[in-house]
Amino acid sequence: MxxxxxxxxxxxxxxxxxxxxxxxxxxxxxxxxxxxxxxxxxxxxxxxxxxxYPLTVGDKVEVRVYRAPDLSGDHRIDGDGSISLPLIGEVPAAGLSPSDLARNLEYRYGQRYLENPSINVQVTETVRxxxxxxxxxxxxxxxxxxxxxxxxxxxxxxxxxxxxxxxxxxxxxxxxxxxxxxxxxxxxxxxxxxxxxxxxxxxxxxxxxxxxxxxxxxxxxxxxxxxxxxxxx
Incomplete structure (x- = not known):
């Protein structure tokens, strides 16, 4: 030792x-x-x-909400470490893995807007x-x-x-x-x-x-x- x-x-x-x-x-x-x-x-x-590795400021992610194309789209993590999504607004993303972010979004949408939502998050661009x-x-x-x-x-x-x-x-x-x-x-x-x-x-x-x-x-x-x-x- x-x-x-x-x-x-x-x-x-x-x-x-x-x-x-x-x-x-x-x-x-x-x-x-x-x-x-x-x-x-x-x-x-x-x-x-x-x-x-965890998401960070400047990364671009694709959010896909199953059976809800109006809620799906591409988002870049802003200087505050968040992304802005329809209905639920600003959501912290920096420091999370894509799967952790997806589970967080499912929880937020499931609270008020969707029943048993299924969401996938993929990284499409990363900072150097x-x-x-x-x-x-x-x-x-x-x-x-x-x-x-x-x-x-x-x-x-x-x-x-x-x-x-x-x-x-x-x-x-x-x-x-x-x-x-x-x-x-x-x-x-x-x-x-x-x-x-x-x-x-x-x-x-x-x-x-x-x-x-x-x-x-x-x-x-x-x-x-x-x-x-x-x-x-």
Missing amino acids: LNAKSLILLAGIVFQLSACASPQFKDYEVPAPTAEFNAENRSAAEELLARP REFSVEGAVRRPGMFTSQPTLTLLDAVALAGGADPETATRKVVVLRRSGGESYVAGFDLTQMQLGQQPNPFVRPGDVVILEGSGPGLDTLDFVRFVPILALFTRL
Whole structure:
């Protein structure tokens, strides 16, 4: 188990990577999840795997209300983080996933205007948001995130794993809710459907483990366990 100083240093990696496409690292050991983490925080960690990134100001969404075309349409999230809809007016959208927004709209329309409404929300345009891919890939760098872009998609965007230097491990560093998280995945198991293939969020740092020239500065990833589960740092 790490001491407090080491954990603080590791948490800072997320910010260093987000600011620079070719960051420098020292060796840090990442602890495995504790029993307390598994018992109390597993549902929140699994949510980080399953959900696309939240909506934000400037995103454009398509709202489709089943059997109510007059209530359907395209809406851009304004500076206050809301969209304006017929009958119910301003509705908060920023910070929600598309499915959460859809459930909120069903509740609001169902209160006064529709009986058992069925609503679908899809993102049609997003503001520019980036993530980085580093390590043993052919083209490391910064890439533009999309709502349903997965971890395997991110590796492909970076040219795929370098066959001469890459191992099967890929690590994701993430900031969420003011906290830092890390997760390790096995590329082969994801490709076979034996591990989750999580969505990549803006600000994520994806690192493929490898050995060879220029990869020694990323050596800390070998300490991250392959649990396919985000662990809070």
